[in-house]
Amino acid sequence: MIAYFVMEVGLEGQMATYSGGLGVLAGDTLMSFADLGVPVVAVTLLYRGGYLQQRIGPRGEQIEYEQRWYQRKFLKKLDLKVEVPFSDRVQKATCWEYTPGLGDSLRIFFLDADLPENYPEIRNLNQRLYWANGIYRLRQEILLGIGGYRLLKALGYEPQVYHMNESHSALLLVELLKELKDEEKVRRRCLFTTHTPVPVGHDRFPVNMVKEELKSYDHMNWDREVEDGHINLSKLAVKYSGYVNAVSLKHMYVSREIFPEREDIDYVTNGVHHVRWIHEELKGLFNYYIPGWNSNPMLLQQVHFIPSHLLYEKHERIKGQLINLVNKQTDASFSSDVLTIGIARRITPYKRNDLILMDINRLIEIAESCEGIQLVFAGKSHPRDEGGKGIIKNIIEASHYVKSRTKRLKIAFIENYDIDTAKILVSGCDVWLNTPKRPYEACGTSGMKAGMNGVLNFSTWDGWWLEGGIEGINGWGIGPKPSWQDNTPSDDLQDMKDLYNKLQYNIVPTYYTKREEWVKLMKNSIATIGPFFNSHRMVNEYISKIHINLLR
Structure with missing residues (x-):
């Protein structure tokens, strides 16, 4: 037990x-x-x-x-x-x-x-x-x-x-x-x-606080456990x-x-629990082409047997649910035929949730060079985390700024991020963006959920992505790829430049002009992430x- x-x-x-x-x-x-x-x-x-x-x-x-x-x-x-x-x-x-x-x-x-x-x-x-x-x-x-x-x-x-x-x-x-x-x-x-x-x-x-609250436990020598006057x-x-x-x-x-x-x-x-997080639309497809996947997620490697057009059609239906959610809750006016990037997790400075907005004019230029980009943000900040709250304000201000300058870049913020909202976001986006400052992402699991749904990860080389990411095969990395023992913090400016370059020269062209290659990447994502990064x-x-x- x-x-x-x-x-x-x-x-x-x-x-x-x-x-x-x-x-x-x-x-x-x-x-x-x-x-x-x-x-x-x-x-x-x-x-x-x-x-x-x-x-x-x-x-x-x-x-x-x-x-x-x-x-x-x-x-x-x-x-x-x-x-x-x-x-x-x-x-x-x-x-x-x-x-x-x-x-x-x-x-x-x-x-x-x-x-x-x-x-x-x-x-x-x-x-x-x-x-x-x-x-x-x-x-x-x-x-x-x-x-x-x-x-x-x-x-x-x-x-x-x-x-x-x-x-x-x-x-x-x-x-x-x-x-x-x-x-x-x-x-x-x-x-x-x-x-x-x-x-x-x-x-x-404080050690005195611990001693007072646990004074009945006289077998504990708290002075032996103290560190800088505190019990850790x-x-x-x-x-x-x-x-x-x-x-x-x-x-x-x-x-x-x-x-x-x-x-x-x-x-x-x-x-992550694959049965919980893979969307119902995809479950039906998997049940037909990969029977037994729900009890044995290793079978998700067989996703390549699913006809590409069926997988893409299912994704588009799921994406439609996300677009409806965004347009119901915000005035962002998202469209289903535009590249949609999700950034949803706890909002706090080390996660750098707004890194993609660091040079907003460069982002506008990238969006203007193609059919458009849509960013959907979600997440809560702890009530005492002023830095995290500042990030939320920055996202909202950026959404107002771009609205007055272009129709090709749209930004939405979904309030009150929870399990039910997450299920739509991790399956309905085209790309899942994760930009924590290395090496502070212990693991991260939202990208696993996205990857199992055929959503492509675009992430800092940290946590689970350092194990599971294969550049250009199941997603893309941001910044230099460190060795396992290298714990030096990443550089914001360096990561920002790499993010914009890969978005402009890799992600956007592939999404808009190479449909077959994009669906292949979706299949690679499911086949490489689903079988291993599951809670079974x-x-x-x-x-x-x-x-x-x-x-x-």
């Missing part, structure tokens, strides 16, 4: 229990666990107000609202309570179970401390996801790690492996150390997956986990620099490479 702990999980678009990539990846992972019949129990937190409902104001400002949702439509409350310590007070937590179900081998629980008998500040922990730092965040992580550990005990589970996704659940180690009284025994039960090379992704709390939960997870893995080969080398005390950090490259392969790697070794 594997216990899978994660701060957020994206199972359905209308369940406001995720913010973005980490949660959606968790959902994909659990779906593959279920499909493959792996016995797993998953633990996360319930958020009544979700992450954020996004609206864009007239001047491009992001306006945030609560994501109120009806949890009883998806979850059933269990008649069970566990005690969770917060400083001198013992509080109670109950849980909800995901009821639509994914199979007999998987159960998913959402912890909830919003109970009448609890103090208001504890009840508030289940209101918003990633909304505050400091004591609020620490208490959320106590609820997840310690509360989650005690929940599984109360339900009668005895997991052989505790899989911690990011360090948000690392405090379950405190309970394990108390129970097993042996650091090596703890290590033989724990796997830590780190998902980010960005410092903000590694939670740190990622460092704690690295220290007490028998196995630590990054989420791409490149990220492994980056992580070994972040955690030099663990030269043995391994990697399992992320994947990922889960099998976790089991064969890590879980079994921990159990030996």
